[in-house]
Amino acid sequence: MGKIYIMLLGFAVFTGATFNLAKFSVQYFSAASAAGWRFGVAAVLLFIILGMQKKVRWDIVRKYGAIYTILGIIGIFGFNSFFFLGIKNTSPLNGALIMATNPLITSILAYFILKIPLTRKHTIGIMFALIGVILVLTQGSWEVIKTLSMSRGDLFILIGNLCWALYGVLGRKYLSQSSSMETTTYTMIIGALCLIVLSACLPSSHPLSEVTITAWGSILFMAIFTSVLGYLWWNKAMETIGAANTSLFFNLVPVVTMVLSLLTGTPVSISQIVGTVLVILGVLTSTGFLKSKKRFKLV
DSSP states (O other): OOHHHHHHHHHHHHHHHHHHHHHHHTTSHHHHHHHHHHHHHHHHHHHHHHHHOOOOHHHHHHHHHHHHHIIIIIIIIIIIHHHHHHHOOOSSHHHHHHTHHHHHHHHHHHHHHHHOOOOOOHHHHHHHHHHHHHHHTTTHHHHHHHHHHOOOHHHHHHHHHHHHHHHHHHOOOTTTTSSSHHHHHHHHHHHHHHHHHHHSSSSSSGGGGOOOHHHHHHHHHHHIIIIIHHHHHHHHHHHOOOHHHGGGGGGHHHHHHHHHHHHOOOOOOOOHHHHHHHHHHHHHHHHTHHHHHHHHHHH
């Protein structure tokens, strides 16, 4: 059991670092190119792993080919296009905080698409997280709230977050016979191909010959550790300790991003710190963790 928790801590560290690494990589790559390289490498590695496990089921590929394509466009191409565009125009911490609300956005979409009811704890959690994200997006400025303006980067991250939530909900609705490994691998291949085609049509920030080794290292780190290892570790934990306990570790992601931002000299505002606390509180409330902890203490 201890090994599972170490894996989840690794997942949180890798995912939290991704926001800082993505911010660095878009100084050398276009948003589409950075995403294309990251998910191109990840898709190849996952397909190799799937093949080594002898779990390539061509009948499933034929049956779900259309929905794999749609989800690949929404969840891989759409999400990552907006993510890398957004991270170029906002701080890594803002990006991490907005993405930290993904479980809550997913719950709302599941209510409308899958008809899964929202419980009281989900509603309270959504309210906490929403206040936290609004605080971060507006930097605590009443003037910004009155004019309903926010940075372009934050808006792109928000749209990307919606794409990722929609990807998960639609996958659950239409891919009942597809394993999570198959779904991720095939949709990642489709999304990566779209990203590569897009990047080929857009001007690059730098010629590939001028991209530094550090920038290439950032891309490889995100591909191998976040997109491949992080995914495999997350799925292993889901199978072993359940979705509720596993999802709690996603709350560590913005904390890791904040620590790394501080270590790299990026200033962190009071509104971002308060927003972080509210987002984490919202997700903890939604998952029922706070209630279970309180019950445990009373016993």
